[in-house]
Amino acid sequence: MSTMVGNWKMAISDGCMPGDRLHLLNISPAGAHVELTFCAEGGQPLGPFRLIIPPRRTLSPALEDLVDSGLPFPNLPYCAVVVSDAPVLVQPHPADQGMAKVRRSAA
Template identity: 80%
Template sequence: MSTMVGNWKMAIADGCMPGDQLSLLNVSSGNAHVELTFCAEGGQPLGPFRLIIPPQRTQSPILEDLVDSGLPSPSLPYSVVVVSDVPVLVQPHPADQKLRRSAA
């Protein structure tokens, strides 16, 4: 499933929906090279989609934006496999509980 040699892997299997976000926190002192692969029932896996997260920083991508709305159906839940070359903390956020972005 992954083309990157990583030492950290997790899956979110509870059924993400289009519009959901992931908070990805790189807790290391170097860049985190992260791959996300989306899996839905009855379909082929989509990805991997690659992100680079700077040291001790957070990214919170909207999952649907990563795959250009290529997810099978707005009503079909999917799982996400996260692979990283360094430890990252991952927290899913349902679309109805969007992260608040502060004005900078």
């Protein structure tokens, strides 16, 4: 589902739909400063959104939790780029469990 693109950087290209969540697990003994950037075809990137994940804890934000003024493309899939200053595991979690096994490419 995810592809490592560098040191503590991850790209999720499966196409996160509005309502989906990203489960973020900080596996380090220190707080992780994380930046999330979302991209949809034909639109400007959203973010970066900055989060702090406490040591050895999780956060599960949805895109709607991060965007104050509403999504510019509410029906399009978004790719996500995750950058962290500490090791963080990232797992997309579809809001619609029936879509969990169907690849929804945003490209």
